[in-house]
Amino acid sequence: xxxxxxxxxxxxxxxxxxxxxxxxxxxxxxxxxxxxxxxxxxxxxxxxxxxxxxxxxxxxxxxxxxxxxxxxxxxxxxxxxxxxxxxxxxxxxxxxxxxxxxxxxxxxxxxxxxxxxxxxxxxxxxxxxxxxxxxxxxxxxxxxxxxxx
Amino acid sequence: xxxxxxxxxxxxxxxxxxxxxxxxxxxxxxxxxxxxxxxxxxxxxxxxxxxxxxxxxxxxxxxxxxxxxxxxxxxxxxxxxxxxxxxxxxxxxxxxxxxxxxxxxxxxxxxxxxxxxxxxxxxxxxxxxxxxxxxxxxxxxxxxxxxxx
Numbered sequence: 001x002x003x004x005x006x007x008x009x010x011x012x013x014x015x016x017x018x019x020x021x022x023x024x025x026x027x028x029x030x031x032x033x034x035x036x037x038x039x040x041x042x043x044x045x046x047x048x049x050x051x052x053x054x055x056x057x058x059x060x061x062x063x064x065x066x067x068x069x070x071x072x073x074x075x076x077x078x079x080x081x082x083x084x085x086x087x088x089x090x091x092x093x094x095x096x097x098x099x100x101x102x103x104x105x106x107x108x109x110x111x112x113x114x115x116x117x118x119x120x121x122x123x124x125x126x127x128x129x130x131x132x133x134x135x136x137x138x139x140x141x142x143x144x145x146x147x148x149x
Numbered sequence: 150x151x152x153x154x155x156x157x158x159x160x161x162x163x164x165x166x167x168x169x170x171x172x173x174x175x176x177x178x179x180x181x182x183x184x185x186x187x188x189x190x191x192x193x194x195x196x197x198x199x200x201x202x203x204x205x206x207x208x209x210x211x212x213x214x215x216x217x218x219x220x221x222x223x224x225x226x227x228x229x230x231x232x233x234x235x236x237x238x239x240x241x242x243x244x245x246x247x248x249x250x251x252x253x254x255x256x257x258x259x260x261x262x263x264x265x266x267x268x269x270x271x272x273x274x275x276x277x278x279x280x281x282x283x284x285x286x287x288x289x290x291x292x293x294x295x296x297x298x
């Protein structure tokens with residue numbers, strides 16, 4: 001288990017890959033983002049995007065799962081207060097394979113709650129062509145070691 | 150259908166409500182955010198949060214669905230380049246009823262692509278106690294009227 005004290009600014013974590021199918025894209029979007037270019041291949045072909053693309057929220061959710069499996073599952077995680085500057089930079093299309101790279105860019109122990117601290121990460125979701133499809137600055141709340149409190 | 154020209158800075162849109170069940174919270178989190186406080190009621194009771202809470206990505210996805218049903222479905226929407234300052238301000242718990250309020254706070258026609266413009270919205274997800282559980286500044290790309298191009 002990794003605690004707040006264990007994070008070093010500049011350290012880079014990378015997840016394993018996940019491939020996104022057309023069925024997954026449509027299933028997610030029918031439930032949460034039923035815009036034509038996410039749920040209807042024929043309408044998507046005629047759209048701005050020239051074909052079906054994943055909801056940006058789906059891409060973010062896939063990234064979260066990769067991060068939980070890859071490293072957050074081993075953090076003394078207390079959740080997140082939010083994120084800054086999320087950008088959907090490239091469409092995610094059926095068959096794309098995504099991985100996540102996350103760099104610790106800042107850390108600060110809580111003044112109010114000395115048993116925890118906040119780490120800031122610069123996170124990128126990268127496709128099989130090494131293109132960044134999503135970038136964001138996300139914040140994680142992480143418990144301190146008990147002997148440090 | 151609403152086009153870029155139709156948006157006024159200061160206009161406020163509000164969606165209908167949606168109630169979130171424990172089953173929905175666990176189903177989403179098992180797939181996308183399997184941290185104990187999102188998927189395991191017993192572990193969640195012993196956690197920082199004192200009970201099961203929705204993944205923040207689930208709250209955002211529910212908000213997206215409410216917005217597509219409530220108003221984005223009637224926009225000449227071309228997707229979104231991203232968002233700023235997303236904050237998860239309060240936990241969302243089983244049985245909570247959420248709605249979304251979105252205020253247009255800025256608009257700018259694209260220099261590169263005069264057939265579209267970007268609108269900025271200050272968006273809040275509000276629970277049954279009128280508490281803001283999520284806030285964000287989100288950006289929408291919206292097509293211009295054909296006769297304006």
